[in-house]
Amino acid sequence: MAAKIRKSHMNSCTVQLWYNKQRVKKNGNVSLYIQMITKRDSIELPLKIEWPANKIDLKKRDLLARMPEDPDLLPFKAIVEKEKAKYWNIIRKFLLKDVPFKLTDVIKEARLYQTGTMICEFMELSIIARQKAPRMKDRIKYSTSKVHKVTLGWLKKYLHDQDFPIAQITGDWMDEFADYLRDHMGEAGVSVRIKDLKSYLGYAYSNRIEVDLSYKRCKIAYEAPEVNALEESEINGLLALYEDVDKIGEYRPYLRAFLFACLTGLRISDLQRWNKSWIKDGGFEYIPKKRRLSKILPKPLFMPLIPLAMKFVSNLPTDNLGLPSDQEYNRCLKVIASKAGITKKLTSHVARHTFGTSLAIKGVPVTVIAKLMGHKNLETTMRYINVAEQAKLKAMLQLQDYYVNA
Structure with missing residues (x-):
């Protein structure tokens, strides 16, 4: 723990919440510290959490609610009090033994104290703290x-x-x-x-x-579970069903979204967010929801749109695809599969698998598929390559059967 020591004229020993008034961030937050003060020096130890500077009671050295019924107030107060108690208990041991000590001695003892940290308590506090880290x-x-x-x-x-x-x-x-x-x-x-x-x-x-x-x-x-993708004949059956307005009925918007996903590889979370404003330069640009909170600043992903895919989103009645919840969407896909005579279980992820497998069967390089699907590593993408090789083998065996039985 890096710390800064300076002179102090205080005669009492204090452990309290502290922040640097000179280091208020642009969003109004400040980094919180535990400050220990003795007769000779003082030291500040980072808590690795932040709070709005205008929501800290400087007299009482306490956190104030940022909003009515602030859900983070009590958990963050608990973190502060736990750390204060840890350092104060160590200081009290020195005082009770009447042993001269420096605050650097307290820090050394605190490191030893941490060796006894319990896993459940640590996880419970860290789950809260890491959301605001x-x-x-x-x-x-x-x-x-x-x-x-x-x-x-x-x-x-x-x-x-x-x-x-x-x-x-x-x-x-x-x-x-x-x-x-x-x-x-x-x-x-x-x-x-x-x-x-x-x-x-x-x-x-x-x-x-x-x-x-x-x-x-x-x-x-x-x-990883097997890749469950649709074959070309099944896709053609769904395209035909989409054109049969009377037969598909009220499920047409959900089939439209599913077919669009088959042609773009979008996850359900991004289908639900999809907006016409994303369209640009013959495709669309977006930041996948899965990447929006990552360790590095996410970069937008550009997805080219073939004319068939553009057909599904060019004349939408609203700016989005109008999808319901995941559960309701999958329920609708079950009905659509029945109408199309498809025995496979249709889910939102089958469309993504179909996109990846179709590209692999057409011989698109694995690095390109990985980029289009937003994969972080090629191992994930190789699943589609393996399925494509199996599909090609199946086609060759069918060709062999044709000649043998001719």
Whole structure:
């Protein structure tokens, strides 16, 4: 913990909330610190959280609500009070023993104190703090925090609501936790829970908390689900259904969105956000929702539009595709599949799989497919290449059957 020491003429020992009045950010926020003051010096220790400067009571050294029923007020106050209590308890030990000490001695003791940090308590506080973390690489989205809370819930069940020291979590301990999870969920669920826990152990380590790094060796061999894509004949059947206005009826807007996704690879979250204003230069430009809160500033993704795809969005009655919730949309797709005579289960993600697989079958380079689909690594994209190779093999076998039976 970097700190600045300076002279002080105060005779009492104080631990309090503090911020630098000279360093108010453009958005009005300030970084919060714990300030310790003794007779000889004072020191400020960063809390790695922010709060509006005009919502801090300087007399009481306390946080004020930013809005009625501010959801972050009590959690952030809890973080401040926990840190104040930690340093004050260490100072009190020195005072009770009547042992001379410097504030640097308190910091050293605090680092030792942190070695006893408990995993459930740490995760609970960190899930809240990371949503407002000033550093982008530490920040998580609200939706991600909900997933992490589920992981915390399973961890508490495993520990029978008894907390456990972070320093004692080893690779073997992680393996045992994974085995426990396997009794209650599939390998995909185990993979998510272990990944979440490992991320918080890494976060603890970055915050100078003692961590046994053997936890990293716990790896879940999880195979991604099969790519479920539509064949060309099935796509043609859906295109024909779209033109049959009487047969498709009220489900036409949902089929339009699905076919548009088959031709662009858009995720359901981006289909729901799609807006006419995105169209430019023979395509459309947007920032995928999945990237909008990432460790680096996301760059817009440009998607070229073929005439057939442009047909679905050029004459929309509104600026968007008018999609309902994920659940309602998938329910509508089930009806559409039935009308089209498709036996495969249609979901919003089948359209994206169809887009990737179609490009691979047509021989589009894997790097181009990855860029169009917004993949971070080529391993994800290779799934479509593998499916395309299987489709080509199937076509060749059909050709062989034709000649053999001719």
